[in-house]
Amino acid sequence: MHSLVRRRRALDIWPGFVDALSSLILVMVFVLLLFAIGQFVLSQTIVGKNQALAELNAQIAQLAKTLSLTQDSDRVLDTKVKELWASLGTASGERDTLKTQLDSASAEAAKLSADIAALNELKKQLEQQVASLAGQLDTSKKDLVAASDLNAKSAAQAELLNRQLAALREQLAKISAALELANVNIKDKDVKLADLGAQLNLALANKVNQLEKYRSEFFGKLREALGNRADIQVVGDRFVVPTDILFDTGSADLSPDAEASMSKLATTLNEVAAEIPSSLEWVLRIDGHTDKRPIHSEQFPSNWELSTARATAIVKQLVVQGIQPRHLSANGFGQFQPLDGADTEAAYAKNRRIEIQLTNR
Numbered sequence: 001m002h003s004l005v006r007r008r009r010a011l012d013i014w015p016g017f018v019d020a021l022s023s024l025i026l027v028m029v030f031v032l033l034l035f036a037i038g039q040f041v042l043s044q045t046i047v048g049k050n051q052a053l054a055e056l057n058a059q060i061a062q063l064a065k066t067l068s069l070t071q072d073s074d075r076v077l078d079t080k081v082k083e084l085w086a087s088l089g090t091a092s093g094e095r096d097t098l099k100t101q102l103d104s105a106s107a108e109a110a111k112l113s114a115d116i117a118a119l120n121e122l123k124k125q126l127e128q129q130v131a132s133l134a135g136q137l138d139t140s141k142k143d144l145v146a147a148s149d150l151n152a153k154s155a156a157q158a159e160l161l162n163r164q165l166a167a168l169r170e171q172l173a174k175i176s177a178a179l180e181l182a183n184v185n186i187k188d189k190d191v192k193l194a195d196l197g198a199q200l201n202l203a204l205a206n207k208v209n210q211l212e213k214y215r216s217e218f219f220g221k222l223r224e225a226l227g228n229r230a231d232i233q234v235v236g237d238r239f240v241v242p243t244d245i246l247f248d249t250g251s252a253d254l255s256p257d258a259e260a261s262m263s264k265l266a267t268t269l270n271e272v273a274a275e276i277p278s279s280l281e282w283v284l285r286i287d288g289h290t291d292k293r294p295i296h297s298e299q300f301p302s303n304w305e306l307s308t309a310r311a312t313a314i315v316k317q318l319v320v321q322g323i324q325p326r327h328l329s330a331n332g333f334g335q336f337q338p339l340d341g342a343d344t345e346a347a348y349a350k351n352r353r354i355e356i357q358l359t360n361r
Contacts, residue, residue, distance in 0.1 A: 112186040119179045126172045133165050211282060212237075215358045218272040222356075225264035235339075239356040243288075243310060244349060250295060252309035254317060262314060265356075266321030272358075273327070281361035284318075285329045286311045289355065291348035292335040308332025314354065 219239050226232055226241075233240045246258040254262065269284060276282060288307035300306040311330040319325055340347035 221268045241354045243352045262317040285357040287355040288332045291351045303334035
């Protein structure tokens with residue numbers, strides 16, 4: 001009987017143990033599942049962070065490249081700025097002196113104008129005080145005449161008012177004299193200012209006239225060097241050359257014949273430059289112009305780029321021929337300054353041009 005009871009108890013313990021073991025296994029599976037999910041989420045987060053880090057590294061590399069280009073551009077700009085300052089430092093002393101005198105005279109005239117305004121305001125205030133004191137004096141006199149008991153105090157007050165009125169009138173007279181003197185001074189300053197302006201304009205005109213002689217000589221020699229072509233013209237102070245004899249359509253590359261023409265242009269410019277005094281700052285402007293028909297190529301998105309590239313190509317060729325870069329300037333105007341506004345082939349050909357101008361810096 002005891003063995004049967006013991007066997008039944010043993011059989012009763014086994015299902016509970018199996019249930020506990022099953023529960024433990026389920027808990028372990030659940031924990032492992034949570035761990036796997038956590039590992040998956042963590043790996044995805046790490047992958048995302050790595051991608052973001054790679055993108056940031058690429059951006060940093062791009063920014064470093066841009067910074068390098070910007071620094072190179074800044075160095076080029078600094079060099080140009082130094083050259084411009086050096087050119088500015090060699091400008092005419094006479095013109096700088098006249099400008100300094102003109103600025104000084106303008107400042108002094110402004111100061112005199114401010115002084116006159118202040119004196120006028122003071123004069124106005126004193127006139128108001130005089131009028132007020134005169135009214136008080138009249139009132140006092142009327143009171144004194146009407147009163148039967150005129151006493152010493154009233155007489156003293158009237159005397160004091162009379163003295164104040166006289167002092168104010170004397171001060172007003174001085175201010176009026178100072179105002180008149182200031183008006184005379186400012187008129188003199190205006191005359192000097194006008195004289196300085198005339199001298200400055202005369203000095204600038206003399207500079208222009210000095211260069212005009214060399215410009216005429218340069219254009220004459222240049223016309224001879226280029227063969228006196230009928231399609232090459234002098235319009236005002238500019239030498240106009242059709243681009244069709246220098247470049248192919250839609251191109252900024254000089255043709256072999258154009259390079260030979262640029263060699264003649266450089267030789268002529270060197271001959272004339274040797275005669276120009278070193279004190280006369282000059283520059284040869286090369287202006288590129290196109291017709292109104294648009295261009296949309298990979299190299300030239302618009303006529304701005306085409307006209308600028310053509311002017312730059314001529315300037316570079318002149319530098320190769322020995323012309324100093326500080327005496328050269330390249331400019332592009334696209335189609336926005338036409339000589340002929342008609343929509344014809346002749347007008348288009350006329351508007352496609354290079355303008356050469358010898359002018360002051």
